[in-house]
Structures are given as C-alpha cells and as structure tokens.
Amino acid sequence: MDKTANFSRSIPDDVKLKSKRKRKSIASTGKVISRKRPKKKLPGEFRQKLLLLSIEIFGLGITAISLIIVILGYSANRFSGTSFFGSLLPFAFGILTLILAASVFLIGWWKLRKWLQSYSEFLAPVLSLSFALLIIWFAIHDQFTLAYGNFRTLVGSKEEAGRMTISHQVYAAYRRHNTTQLQKMIKRAQEYQQAIENAASAFNVDVNLLQGIAAAESSFIPRESSDGGRGLFQITQVPKTVMTQAYKRLGTEKISLENPRHNAFIAAATFKHYLAEMKGDLFLALLAYNIGPANGGLRFIMQQYGASDFTTIQPYLQTLPRDYPIRVLSYSLAFRLWQKEGKLLAYEEGNNAIHIQRIGIPGLHTD
Numbered sequence: 001m002d003k004t005a006n007f008s009r010s011i012p013d014d015v016k017l018k019s020k021r022k023r024k025s026i027a028s029t030g031k032v033i034s035r036k037r038p039k040k041k042l043p044g045e046f047r048q049k050l051l052l053l054s055i056e057i058f059g060l061g062i063t064a065i066s067l068i069i070v071i072l073g074y075s076a077n078r079f080s081g082t083s084f085f086g087s088l089l090p091f092a093f094g095i096l097t098l099i100l101a102a103s104v105f106l107i108g109w110w111k112l113r114k115w116l117q118s119y120s121e122f123l124a125p126v127l128s129l130s131f132a133l134l135i136i137w138f139a140i141h142d143q144f145t146l147a148y149g150n151f152r153t154l155v156g157s158k159e160e161a162g163r164m165t166i167s168h169q170v171y172a173a174y175r176r177h178n179t180t181q182l183q184k185m186i187k188r189a190q191e192y193q194q195a196i197e198n199a200a201s202a203f204n205v206d207v208n209l210l211q212g213i214a215a216a217e218s219s220f221i222p223r224e225s226s227d228g229g230r231g232l233f234q235i236t237q238v239p240k241t242v243m244t245q246a247y248k249r250l251g252t253e254k255i256s257l258e259n260p261r262h263n264a265f266i267a268a269a270t271f272k273h274y275l276a277e278m279k280g281d282l283f284l285a286l287l288a289y290n291i292g293p294a295n296g297g298l299r300f301i302m303q304q305y306g307a308s309d310f311t312t313i314q315p316y317l318q319t320l321p322r323d324y325p326i327r328v329l330s331y332s333l334a335f336r337l338w339q340k341e342g343k344l345l346a347y348e349e350g351n352n353a354i355h356i357q358r359i360g361i362p363g364l365h366t367d
Contacts, residue, residue, distance in 0.1 A: 052125045059128030060109070064102070066135040071098055073147030163364060166283055166326070170361050173330035175347040186338050188220040192260050201266035202249040203272045208339070208362035210268055212267060212332030213289070216324065222260065230257040233267035237292050245269040274298075281309065284365045286325035332362040 071094075079091040116123035138144055188209060189196075196214065200207035214220060217234040228236045234258050246255060246262070246269045255262045271289050277299060278284035288298035298313075307313035333356070337344055340359060345352045 018199070033053045049121070049131055050155065052121060053328065055125040056128040057114075059125070059130075059132040062132035063128070066139060068098070069151045070144070073151035076151065092228050166329070167357075167361060167364060170329040170333060170364070171325050171347060171356065173326050174333050174356075177330065177334065179346070181342050182334055182344060185215060185219055186344075189214070189335070192220065192264070195232075195261040195264045198261065199268040202265060202304040203245075203268040205268055205275075206332075206362045208335045209271070209328070210264065210333045212330075212333040212362065213267060213271065213286075214264075215331035215335075216328045222258070222263070231263035232260050233263050235263060235266050237294060238266060238270050239273055239293050242266065242269045242273050245273075278355075282329075283325045284309070284313070286328050287313075290324040329361050336360075336362050 041325050075091055075094045079094070095217055113118045113124045116127065139148075192214070196210050197207055214232050217229070220232065223231045224230050225234055230236075243255070243266070246266045247253070249269070250262060250265050252262075255266070257263055257266070271285065273283070274288040275285040278288060284298065284302075289302075291298050302308070302313055305313070334344060334357060337356065345356055347353055347356060
C-alpha cells in the first residue's frame with residue numbers, strides 16, 4: 001500500500017480544506033501571506049519617549065504645586081479666623097472643591113493627551129512645559145508673594161506666625177529710617193566691605209546680617225565706647241571658643257580689635273556661636289549677641305523663666321534691648337535693597353511694600 005495515501009487519509013478534512021484554500025490564494029496572487037510581527041522599539045526611540053514623558057510630568061507637577069500654593073494661600077487669607085461657619089467650614093469646603101477640580105483636570109488632561117498624540121507626540125510635553133513656564137513667570141512677580149506668604153502661615157502655624165510678626169516689625173522700622181542718613185551710612189560701609197565679606201564667607205553667615213550688626217553697633221564709625229565696646233562691631237566680652245575660631249580662620253597668633261578685619265572675624269564667629277546655641281533662631285541669636293556671655297547670657301535668662309522663643313522671652317526683657325534684633329534686621333534689609341536695587345526704596349510708595357517683602361529680610365527669609 002502507498003504510504004503517501006495512508007498519511008493523507010490520516011489528516012482531518014478541515015485541515016485539508018484550509019491547506020487547499022491557502023494554496024489557491026498563493027496561486028491566484030503569487031504572494032505568500034504572512035502574519036505581521038510587532039515592530040521592536042529601538043533604544044533611541046525608548047529614550048526619546050521617556051524624555052518626553054519626563055518633561056510632561058515635570059511641567060504638570062510644577063503647575064499643580066504652584067496652583068495649590070496660590071489657591072490655598074488666597075483661601076487661607078480669605079477665610080482666616082476661628083468661626084466655624086464663617087471660616088473653618090468654607091475653608092474645608094474649598095479643600096474638597098480643590099480635590100474634585102484636580103480629579104477633573106487629570107481626566108481632562110488624559111483625554112486631551114490622547115488627542116494631541118494623534119497629531120504629534122511632542123505636543124503634550126510642550127503644552128505641559130508651557131503651563132509650567134507661565135506659572136514660573138507669575139511666581140517671580142510680586143502678586144505671588146502675598147499668596148505664598150499666606151500659604152507659609154497656614155502650614156508653618158506658630159513658627160511662621162512668629163516670623164511674620166518679626167518681619168512686619170522690621171518693615172516698620174525700615175520705614176521709619178531717615179533715608180538720607182541711611183544712605184550716608186551705607187556709603188561709609190564701603191570702606192569695610194571687603195573685610196566683612198571675608199568674615200561672612202569664613203563663617204558662612206549672611207553678609208547683609210553682618211553689615212546690619214555693624215550698623216547697629218557703630219554706624220560704621222569704629223571707636224571705643226564707655227561700656228568697653230571696641231571697633232567696628234563694638235566687641236566686648238566673647239566666649240573663649242569664639243576667639244579660638246577667630247584665631248583659626250584669621251591664621252594669626254595676635255588679634256587687634258582696632259583692625260577692622262580682625263573685628264569683623266570675631267563678630268562673625270560670635271554671631272555664628274549664638275546662632276548655633278539658639279538652634280537657628282535668628283531673633284534670639286541677635287539678642288544673645290547683644291547681651292553677651294555675662295551672667296550666663298540669654299540662655300540662662302530663658303532657663304530661669306522657662307521661655308522657649310522670642311514671644312515668651314519678651315516680657316522678661318524690660319531692662320534689656322528687646323528692639324536690638326529689629327534694628328539689626330532693618331539695617332540688614334537696607335543693605336540688601338542697596339545691593340539688589342542700587343537704591344533704597346520708600347516702603348510706602350506704590351507697590352514697593354510687596355516688592356520689598358518679596359526680596360525678603362536677610363536671615364529671616366531664606367527660602
């Protein structure tokens with residue numbers, strides 16, 4: 001018996017039928033029909049898609065964060081207070097509305113993204129980045145400052161409220177300064193600019209803060225005072241560790257308080273010491289600098305009365321210069337404005353108040 005015939009009989013009829021159809025199709029068209037395999041993505045294509053997706057996510061992230069800050073900032077200002085129906089409930093309702101709006105935006109963006117990609121894969125990242133650039137442009141203008149300030153107060157709570165209290169005291173002190181006298185003092189300070197910059201760099205402190213301390217101490221007229229203060233920063237008693245640090249940074253075995261450079265280095269080391277002792281609290285550090293180490297210094301006073309910050313210590317400073325930090329910071333603000341604007345802005349004119357607040361007080365507004 002023929003083996004070929006036996007094999008053909010063992011094949012099911014439906015398989016034979018499909019085989020005949022396939023051969024007939026090949027015969028009629030002259031082409032072999034083959035299944036299309038998915039095209040493999042090249043490494044370059046993958047990297048490009050990943051880059052475009054990263055740009056899109058970055059743009060949307062910047063936009064979302066900025067809008068949240070603005071909306072919550074304005075809401076916190078609009079609904080500030082403790083009334084349940086007048087403040088708390090409307091603010092909570094606003095947060096709920098914000099969440100719903102964010103959900104609607106994400107759904108809308110997903111649909112828009114698909115439509116944009118049908119034209120070009122570049123359109124969604126470009127649009128996302130455009131939103132981010134628009135928000136950044138808005139953020140560098142003064143109108144954003146108020147919303148951001150309100151947002152910081154909302155999140156910072158007690159700490160931020162204390163900082164804002166000090167800030168407005170400083171702005172008020174700056175406003176009261178005689179502009180002509182202030183300009184004369186700033187010009188006198190130019191002679192000691194290099195020494196102060198070197199000291200600020202050596203101890204990593206804000207140069208405008210050091211200028212503010214010198215302005216409050218001597219008005220940039222170095223002299224010996226009746227209370228023992230000497231030189232540009234009116235150095236009197238300083239902790240021993242401060243002198244050790246000053247010797248080390250100056251690289252000398254002998255220090256003269258009449259030397260403006262030496263005087264500035266000791267002042268910077270002293271301020272840095274008190275800033276660390278007061279755990280970064282600028283107001284308390286300046287107060288401690290002014291009080292000095294006598295009788296245990298400010299730390300002893302705070303321990304004695306159980307005070308923990310500038311608010312709780314102020315009632316116990318009746319015989320001490322509680323306004324000293326405010327004067328230093330108001331002078332520091334003047335030096336920063338001179339440095340950035342080339343002039344002293346009148347606080348009460350036009351939009352200067354908001355503009356000055358955006359520039360910020362040295363050491364107090366660091367972010």
